[in-house]
Amino acid sequence: MSEPRWLDAAQQRDWRAYIEGSVRLADLLDRDLKAKHGLATAEYEILVRLSEAPDRRLRMAELAEYASQSRSRLSHTVARLECKGFVARGTCGADKRGVNAELTEKGFAFLEQAARDHVATVREFFVDVIDPEDLEAIGRAFSAVAEQVGKVR
Amino acid sequence: MSEPRWLDAAQQRDWRAYIEGSVRLADLLDRDLKAKHGLATAEYEILVRLSEAPDRRLRMAELAEYASQSRSRLSHTVARLECKGFVARGTCGADKRGVNAELTEKGFAFLEQAARDHVATVREFFVDVIDPEDLEAIGRAFSAVAEQVGKVR
C-alpha cells in the first residue's frame, strides 16, 4: 500500500493527454465566452443552472453544489452577477437563513444569446472532434470520477 | 451556420458529466496536493516539466508552453517557487533575453515525495475507477481536442 504503483506508459500517456487537452479547452472556452459576452465560465455556469431550476430560482447552497463552487466563491460571484442585473437575491420563506438566487428576465435573455455561441464552440472544439463512441466513454468515465470524488467529500 | 445545432440528449449528458467530473477532480487534486505538500497543481506541474527536461532546465517560454500557462502567470509562479527554493533562474547563454528555469536539488527531492502521493490520488479517483478501454478513449479524444485548440491559438 505504501509502495506506489506507478502508471504504465499507456496510462501515463492518456492521463497527460487528458490534462493538456482539458486545460487548453477550458482556457479556450473561457476566453471565448469572455471575449464575446464578457462573462467567465463560472458565471455562465451559474446562469445555466438557474435557468433550469423551477422558477429559475435556487438556494445558494444548492446552486453552489450544482455549479461545483464553494459557497464563498458563489457569494462573490453572485454579487457580481447581481451588479450586472442578471441575478436577483431574495430571502427564502421557510428557512430564514436561506437566500434564493433568481435569474432575472435580463439574465435569461442574455443567456439565450450566450448559450448559442457557447454550444457552437463546444461543438467545434470538443463534440465534433471526438468519435461518438469515445464521447460516450468520456460520459461514463467522468460520471464514475464524479461519484468517486463525491464519496470522500 | 448561424442556425445553432444543439447537442442531442446523449451528447449533452456526456458533456455535462465531463464538466462536472473534471471540475471536481481538479478541485480534489488541488486540495490534496495543497494539504499534503503545500503546493498548487499549477506549481506541481511546473516542477514535473522541469524534472523531465534535459539538465532539468527549460526556458521560460518553453516551460509556459509545456505547462499550458501564460507567460505572465508563469513569471509569477516561478517567482514563488524560487522563494521556496525549488527552482532557480539563470540567464540563457545564446539569447540574452532568455531566462532558464532550473529545478534545484531541493526541488527535485521535494517532487519525488509529492509525486508518489499525487500518482496515488490520480489512481484512486481517476485511473482506477475508469474502464481501461474508456481511458484509451479519453486519451484519443483529448489529444484531438488539444490539437484542435492548438490550431486556432
Add this chain to the structure above:
DNA sequence: ACAGAGTGATTGAATTTTCAACAAGAATCC
C-alpha cells in the same frame, strides 16, 4: 549599419479565488 518589427520575460494594478472568521437561524439533546 540601422530603423522597424517581432520576441522573451517581467512588472504592477485590477480582478478573481481562496481562506479563515463570523453572525444568525435551525436542529438536537438533556
Add this chain to the structure above:
DNA sequence: GGATTCTTGTTGAAAATTCAATCACTCTGT
C-alpha cells in the same frame, strides 16, 4: 426551555490569476 452544536450564507483579507504596459534584446529588410 435552554445550552450546545450544526448549517447557511456573507465578509474582508490574503493569495493567485489576468490584463496591459514596458523593457531589453533579436531579427529582417534595405
